[in-house]
Amino acid sequence: MAVGPRVLEAAGLPGPGRQSRLREWWEQEHIFGYGLIVPAIVLLVALVAFPFGMAIYFSLSDYWVGSPGAFVGVTNYRAILSSETFRQTVQNSFVFTGVALTLKIVLGVWLAMLLSRSLPFKRIIRGIVLLPFVIPTALSTLAWLWMFDSLYSVVNWTAIRVHLISAPGPNWLGQSEYAMVAVIAVNVWRGLPFFAITVLAGLMAVPKEFHEAAEVDGASSWGRFWHVTLPLIKPVLGVVILFSTIFTFGDFNIVQVLTRGGPINTTHLFATLAYQVGLQGGNLGQGAAISLFIFPLLALVVFFQLRYVRKE
Numbered sequence: 001m002a003v004g005p006r007v008l009e010a011a012g013l014p015g016p017g018r019q020s021r022l023r024e025w026w027e028q029e030h031i032f033g034y035g036l037i038v039p040a041i042v043l044l045v046a047l048v049a050f051p052f053g054m055a056i057y058f059s060l061s062d063y064w065v066g067s068p069g070a071f072v073g074v075t076n077y078r079a080i081l082s083s084e085t086f087r088q089t090v091q092n093s094f095v096f097t098g099v100a101l102t103l104k105i106v107l108g109v110w111l112a113m114l115l116s117r118s119l120p121f122k123r124i125i126r127g128i129v130l131l132p133f134v135i136p137t138a139l140s141t142l143a144w145l146w147m148f149d150s151l152y153s154v155v156n157w158t159a160i161r162v163h164l165i166s167a168p169g170p171n172w173l174g175q176s177e178y179a180m181v182a183v184i185a186v187n188v189w190r191g192l193p194f195f196a197i198t199v200l201a202g203l204m205a206v207p208k209e210f211h212e213a214a215e216v217d218g219a220s221s222w223g224r225f226w227h228v229t230l231p232l233i234k235p236v237l238g239v240v241i242l243f244s245t246i247f248t249f250g251d252f253n254i255v256q257v258l259t260r261g262g263p264i265n266t267t268h269l270f271a272t273l274a275y276q277v278g279l280q281g282g283n284l285g286q287g288a289a290i291s292l293f294i295f296p297l298l299a300l301v302v303f304f305q306l307r308y309v310r311k312e
Contacts, residue, residue: 058288065282076289086290089268093294096180096269097248100187104244107188108195109237113225115196116203126197133193141257144186148172148258176266179259183267186254191247195240202236203229242305249298270294 026032059076063069080086115126132140147154156169172182206229214224230237252271255261261268261276268276270290278287 055288055292058284059286059292061285063284063288065284069285072285076285077293080286080289080293085265085268086273088265089270089273089290092180092265092267093249093269096184096187096251096267097245100184100191100248101241101244103184103188104191104195104248105237105241108192108240109199111192111196112199112203113229115200126200129196130193132190137190137253138257140190141186141254144182144189145173145258148182150174173259174263176263179263179267183255183258186258187248187251190254191244195244198240199233199236202233206232238305238308242302245301245305246298249301250294 026035057063060071060073061069062072062075111129115122115129119125146152150171150173153169153172155172156165159165160167160169170178172178210228210232211224214228219227249269250271251269252275255267255269255272256275259267261272270293274287274291277290278284281287
């Protein structure tokens with residue numbers, strides 16, 4: 001039994017040392033609890049709150065690289081809203097996110113269902129599926145840049161050999177119609193493993209007895225999926241869609257490496273346009289305003305999706 005310092009003093013015995021008193025103070029529940037969360041709070045303030053506050057400050061001033069600037073209110077926001085390039089970027093972002101997310105949902109669930117079966121070398125196959133997500137984005141996108149090259153395109157060479165297109169094939173990164181297709185394809189290729197593996201984890205938690213009962217009742221494979229599997233994995237599906245939406249909407253590396261927003265701004269996203277205006281162009285005020293424009297949009301998406309997940 002632990003003896004307090006006051007009991008020792010009443011008995012005429014020497015009290016505990018400074019180290020013991022410090023340890024007794026630290027082991028108090030409220031002190032120890034706050035001590036555990038302080039490092040996380042410091043990291044959030046240093047890496048999230050402070051940069052976010054600086055971005056708000058920059059967006060409300062005519063801040064340029066090397067020039068502190070003065071407070072100008074919402075002038076930067078008015079300037080970007082009147083810019084045709086920015087309006088094109090908003091449209092690009094919604095098209096890019098909507099198409100890529102739809103493909104990842106459909107292909108991700110299909111791939112997860114396939115990986116949940118008893119396949120030979122199942123563990124090796126699952127490891128191979130994860131490779132696009134594990135490889136650094138910049139390195140894998142550089143490989144796609146070579147594959148989409150206008151002169152030495154592996155994609156065109158393969159499609160011509162299997163008679164899908166006629167020679168010489170499209171200039172994937174130099175034509176507006178094909179450039180968006182190219183960046184969406186790379187984004188889906190990279191994000192599909194995350195989607196599939198997460199959904200696979202949800203599928204593993206579905207009791208087999210439910211499928212067996214549905215099969216005894218005469219349900220087809222599609223009926224078992226639609227009425228048994230899908231309702232049970234909806235919470236997992238909602239969470240992975242939420243994270244995939246955030247990752248896709250704020251994508252930067254793929255577009256920056258492949259097209260840098262071109263041709264003629266047809267593949268610019270919020271992140272790439274903010275980088276071009278704020279860092280390459282030096283107008284930090286408008287760059288910050290562009291980057292902050294995505295915040296209320298993502299906040300609405302997160303709010304409604306979390307509400308749906310909580311309801312489920």
